[in-house]
Amino acid sequence: MVKPQQQVAAPRSPGYPHFGLQEALEKARVIWEHAKRSAVNTEMIAGYWKYGTKSSGWRLGVAALKHFGLLENIQNKKSGQVKLTDLAIRILLDVRSESDERDAAIRQAALMPGLYRALWEHWGGLLPGDQTIQTFLTLNKGFNEGTVKDFITEFMKTISFAKLSPSDKMPPADGEHVTGTNGKLAQDPVNDSNRSARRRNMQPGMKEDVFTLGEGPVVLQYPEKLSRESFEDFQSWLQLVIRKAKRSIQSNNKDSTKEED
Known part of the structure; x- marks a missing residue:
């Protein structure tokens, strides 16, 4: 008797934010407009974002904000209560046209996701082309081919939005705050020319x-x-x-x- 073949499940990609930091901050601003510093139930956030409670979109959004350190659980995850973090508020309420403090907070948030931080650390801030990153993720981080390109797109959009340079160091693990002066993301003591030497976005081809x-x-x-x-x-x-x-x-x-x- 021939045994039926078992279907092999597709590999599951590791956890990561499903959109970039810029969109995460836009969603955080909507929460601020409704709740300010107050704790709210996550299902209320679905309403803020115009999602139905049965939709998975708002759950992915809440998870993304947590990845970037913009949203935190109150008491424990099971309570369903969350609020904006101090990091999120420092970014959202700094309305100055030019602000080193806000820029530093944005850089900090950009590297909060564990996988973003791992990629930044692996290449020391000098990121290679998308194909090299894709190969690394599929071979070493368990990504499947159906999601890896979208991840890279959002990752690179975040790096560009935050204007990260190779001198920017990763924030501590587990969402701890950086201990640098004035809340700034710690940087190596490099000169201005090195600090501005950022990876340019590569054109197709x-x-x-x-x-x-x-x-x-x-x-x-x-x-x-x-x-x-x-x-x-x-x-x-x-x-x-x-x-x-x-x-x-x-x-x-x-x-x-x-x-x-």
Whole structure:
């Protein structure tokens, strides 16, 4: 007798916010308009967001705000009571056109989700192209192919919205607040030029390679498809870059010789 084959369940992706930080803050603002600092039942939030209580959308929204550290449980999860966090209120109520404190709080919230923080830490803030991230997530983080691209899209939108730079460190685990001065996200003591060296959003059809040297990373972006003429121009340019880098080595050697003399 032939035994019926058991269906193999598709792998379940790990927990993560189902939309980016910008949308999370918009939803947090709606909660603020209705409840301010008061605790509310999560089903009331469904009404604030124009969802029916049987819809899964508001539950995913509440979970996303918790991932970003914008919403917290009161007493325990079973109580169904939540309220906006101090982090959320610091962002929402800072109405200044330019605010270092608000920007720092946004950066902190952007790296609150555990998986976002893990990716940021893995590449030290120098994120590679989407295909490299996708491969890492499917092979190492249990993502299935049906959800990984949407996750990467929302992740990169959050990184761009928060204007994160490689010098920005991850917040402590478990949603603890950062202990930096003035509530700012801790940063390495780097100069302004390094702080502004953020990963540029790659256009469709582009590839990116990152090679880490002892002195720091080398990042190269180039089109996936090149004509023969463009490749020859690209090759000539790379040779020029190599010559310039070689002169830097020679200059450093001369400086060392002078110091020895």
